[in-house]
Amino acid sequence: MKKKLGSKNYLCPVPVTLIGANVNGKPNYITIAFVGVMDYSHVSVASARNHYTNAGIKENGTFSVNIPSTRLVRETDYCGIVSGKKADKSAVFETFYGSLETAPMIQECPINMECRLVQILDVPHHDVFIGEIVETYCDEDILGDDGVDFAKVDPILFVIYGSDYWRFGEPFARGWSVGKELLKK
Ligand SMILES: Cc1cc2nc3c(=O)[nH]c(=O)nc-3n(C[C@H](O)[C@H](O)[C@H](O)COP(=O)(O)O)c2cc1C
Numbered sequence: 001m002k003k004k005l006g007s008k009n010y011l012c013p014v015p016v017t018l019i020g021a022n023v024n025g026k027p028n029y030i031t032i033a034f035v036g037v038m039d040y041s042h043v044s045v046a047s048a049r050n051h052y053t054n055a056g057i058k059e060n061g062t063f064s065v066n067i068p069s070t071r072l073v074r075e076t077d078y079c080g081i082v083s084g085k086k087a088d089k090s091a092v093f094e095t096f097y098g099s100l101e102t103a104p105m106i107q108e109c110p111i112n113m114e115c116r117l118v119q120i121l122d123v124p125h126h127d128v129f130i131g132e133i134v135e136t137y138c139d140e141d142i143l144g145d146d147g148v149d150f151a152k153v154d155p156i157l158f159v160i161y162g163s164d165y166w167r168f169g170e171p172f173a174r175g176w177s178v179g180k181e182l183l184k185k
Contacts, residue, residue, distance in 0.1 A: 013157040013166055016076055018093075019045055020064035020104040023056030026090045027104035031080030033158045034126070035065065041133045043115065046126040052084035054127050060102040061117045063131060066109035069154040073165055075108075076156060098135050105137065110153050112137040 018029045030053040034046035043065055047054050057063045068076045075092050082089065094107035098114040105112040115131030122128075142152040150168060157166040 009160065012159040012161075014160065015067060016156040016158045016165065017045075018066040018068055018076060018079055018106055018109065019047070019053060019057075020066060020095070020106060021053050021056035021062070022060055022102050022104055023052055023084055026088065027095045028053055028056060028084040029066075029079045029089050029092060029104075029106065030084075031076055033160055038130060042118070043113065043131050043133065044121075045129045045131065046123065047129065048126055057117060057127075057129055058120070062100045062103040063115050063117065063129060064103040064105045065113040065115060065131070065133075066106040067111040067153060067155050068106075068109050070156055070165070070167055071154070072108060073156055077165075098137070100134060110139045110142045111148065 014033050014035060017032050017035050019032045020027060020029050022028070030047065030051060032045055032047060036044035036046075038044055045063070045065065047057075053063075079089055079092060093109075095104045096107055097104060100114055100116060103114045105114060113131075113133045114135045114137070116134050117129055118132050119130040120127055121130065138148055142148055144152070151170075153168075155168055157168060158164075159166070
């Protein structure tokens with residue numbers, strides 16, 4: 001038997017991200033779980049229209065997507081509790097910039113994606129920022145033989161109707177491979 005849950009977005013768990021934008025000339029970081037993969041080089045970020053961050057993204061046409069490790073859970077949660085309207089969050093992390101010059105990125109996060117704003121979608125309560133990733137930065141010590149090793153990234157995962165932070169698990173099958181077992185039938 002299936003039970004109806006109503007209109008609920010259960011595309012979960014998602015990686016928790018920290019979105020960086022310069023607002024009033026200073027870096028501001030916001031915790032965002034509503035992130036999406038558009039394709040290999042584009043992301044979507046849904047930020048409620050009243051957030052402090054949104055004005056900075058619109059003004060500069062740039063932002064960053066940073067992936068925190070579980071060791072940064074306190075700072076990550078803090079940026080999701082406290083608004084830049086009330087507190088200066090510019091010193092929570094060490095900031096660096098890339099070629100776009102106005103997308104602040106977080107040194108302590110193992111992965112940083114520097115984005116150019118290409119479109120804003122208007123959904124009922126959120127601005128959905130579509131970004132083109134112009135450069136991706138990573139800490140050298142998270143690289144394995146096949147590129148980024150997500151076990152080393154140790155991202156924070158989140159189920160959007162709950163409040164617990166989760167950890168990444170283990171690989172259990174090979175993609176584009178395990179399904180071939182059914183071809184033999
Ligand atoms: C785990 C977590 C996930 C969040 N995800 C989102 C989100 O996807 N979209 C959003 O608009 N706010 C989200 N928030 C709330 C904002 O991060 C929060 O309101 C923040 O303080 C706004 O910062 P700002 O006003 O400096 O931009 C989340 C908060 C937490 C703790």
